[in-house]
Amino acid sequence: xxxxxxxxxxxMEFEGVRIDEGFLKAYSQELEKDAIEAExxxxxxxxxxxxxxxxKQLGEVLFDRLKLDPSARKTKTGQYQTxxxxx
Numbered sequence: 779x780x781x782x783x784x785x786x787x788x789x790m791e792f793e794g795v796r797i798d799e800g801f802l803k804a805y806s807q808e809l810e811k812d813a814i815e816a817e818x819x820x821x822x823x824x825x826x827x828x829x830x831x832x833x834k835q836l837g838e839v840l841f842d843r844l845k846l847d848p849s850a851r852k853t854k855t856g857q858y859q860t861x862x863x864x865x
Contacts, residue, residue, distance in 0.1 A: 817830065823844075824844065826839065826843065833857060833860045836858075836860050837852075837857055837858025837859070840860065
């Protein structure tokens, strides 16, 4: 799949590519603001602050507190499975 692009990729590797640092910094700040707003909404809906990166805490909020899926299963360690959530 990469063979047709091999020459282009090689040229890019030797020449480099231009990056608009100003744009990336501004976009990063915009994304950070969006992430903070989304986090606030999650905490507001949940009614409690918790670590969004913690599968254990996320499972407790989703399934114990909000009762989103009464058939939710727990793993062998007693945590809810949060990796494969479906509609």
